Amino acid sequence: MKVAKFGGSSVANAEQLRKVGNIIKSDPKRKFIVVSAPGKRFKNDTKVTDLLIQLGNAYHNQQNYEVFLVAILERFQEIINDLEIDLSLLSEIENNIKVALRVEGKPESKMDAIKAIGEDSSAKILSAYLNQNNISAQYMNPKDAGIFVSEEPGNAQILPESFELLYKLREKDHILVIPGFFGYSKTGKLVTFSRGGSDITGSIVAAGVKADIYENFTDVDSVYSVNPNIVNNPKEITTLTYKEMRELSYAGFSVFHDEALIPAFREKIPVCIKNTNNPDAPGTFIIAEKEASEKCVVGIASDTGFCSLYVSKYLMNREVGFGRRLLNIFEDEGISFEHAPSGIDDMSVIFRVNNFTKDKEKIVVDRIKDELKVDTVSLHRDLAVIMVVGEGLVNTVGVAGKAASAFAKANVNIEMINQGSSEVSMMFGIKDTDIDAAIRSLYQTFFE
Template structure:
């Protein structure tokens, strides 16, 4: 049995849904399908999820929402027309969106999750209807019916262990099952969404639950590339990765795969293959638990901007029991999550996503750190980027940090922070966002094009 997940570009219009129907027809082992909400049809287009968020926020704030509502319904209607589906499908989608709008009106912020989920839900209804029309015996399966039970954390749901036993029962069904991604239900039957991009999470959860032989994640690229193609021309593709490598790369900016999505598949030891809906015959990139033979020590370079650094300095900090805990407690009290916390003898840095600390919250955090911890210095540095070099072979090779530092020097980019995890699968560098493109290109030359550089 294979679980197949299709991203937003794969269900963006009727033509794309015809492609995924052919993919499912081509392999009878593709028994469970998970879909995202319709994505962009062209570069200037708007994703249906973004339209639904705009709709919900407009309703919550008491504004007029007719125009954005019509845009959303127009997207679904155009797909129905392209696929020549019965109008009853549109009616079902319309009723679900209208019911979700009522949730927003009655429950405010709490109702937004139900409305955001309508993109995936509508896509699943469209795909299941077209699969049936194409001659397959297919069924739409709501996440509640499937057994996806989650913790009550709107916008950041976490799956509960009981889900996996319930999901296993789906193996008894004979149809091709189409499940909307991105959301589940609490034990009290409240709809709650995963974090943004959470359809990948649903696919991984379902694959683990049904004990699939393979989880195929279809997107719009032939494979995972060793570096962002927007920064480096014609980067090398990666034919295989380990779970740990992909997790590190996804966290640090590889948008092809949600950074939390691998966890259920990893635990269940289910191989994952990233493939291209527009070129399904391409082998894609396999993600597995272990790889014995590696072509190189570094397999990928990931990068992401939008970080800030809270720098705290206090003489004899290392002698003060509980200092780090109290610093992080201040962030917890203010509802701020952190990413990394490298430290020295007398200083400590806490790396955050910039959106976690808006200006009004920044002043509160700074004041509390000064007053409660009595520090010598506390500074906030915005406009930071993180660059991560990743590879299971790094811990077997001497001089990796030296080679990376040389690459930064050649790019004339200053390293603001360096951190290596205990797993030694990755090494992370903090730089000013303005230096990110040059640093990434220099690192790519160092770790992927050394021979060509020497020859030149």
């Protein structure tokens, strides 16, 4: 039994939805289908979810929202007309939007109801299209499927009882088409996952029904060993472990939402990334374990938008509780950190810039000086993080040396290294202006 999730590019227009229909028809094991909202049809197009957010903001601010409503309905009308589906579905979508705009309560709850229209409409359209083509399918609302979540608008967390409810769906005879991105709280409120949440829904459904495999259809043949926008024609990765994918997705790999696969990982369900436009390509498999290899580095990921806070104090290592008190300051100010490499007299804490705003900077620095009596505290912005990733990396001789040589060859200074905290990755901090040169040199060193 397979769960197949189709991303925004796979349901962007009627032509893509026909491909989705053929993929579903080609394999009767694809029993559960999860869909995103229609994505971009071409490079400068606007995703339907973005149009819905613009609609919600305009409505909330008492501005002219009709222009966004018209644009959204035109997108769905084009798809419905091209697929020759009953036009009454368009009236249903329009009514759903108007109902969402009238949702009472906090603005973020109203916005969740509006944002979910994209996925919900995609699921209804695909279900209608499949039935029209003699494929027995049923639209399944997340509430009816049993997807119950915490009441955290825009950041829902799945509730444990959902998995037992989802397992009962195995008894259904039809192909079930489920909208991604949202679930329902115990009080009946619609709540969305964080952005990219259709991947989360797909993973939750796969875990709940205990699928044999979870297929995630996107617009690439596989995961690449490095960003193809930086390196031309990089090598494809045929097999990844869950740990490797987690590290790569954290550090800028855009194939998956960072935490999307966790429910599938916990059930050890293999994940296969495939291309809607080339479904016969083998894709990339993500599995629990794989055999060790001499070439342990599978990928190089990178991301910008980091800053580093450096703290130095003589004999810091003898001061019991110093690290805890330092991190408590960040907790008090509501700031989460990413890495915290340390030495005997100094410690660096790395943050994403959007978590450590300029407003917080002075408060934190003053508290560190006053409460910890440090010798030095300084903040360095405009950092990029590069991750060299691979299972067995910690036990392979020479990987760190090769990486350091690659940075030197590219004339890039390493601001920070953090290797010991992960068995599958090495993290390097550099100036964000050097990122392309560093990535190319690392790729050449490990893959060419």
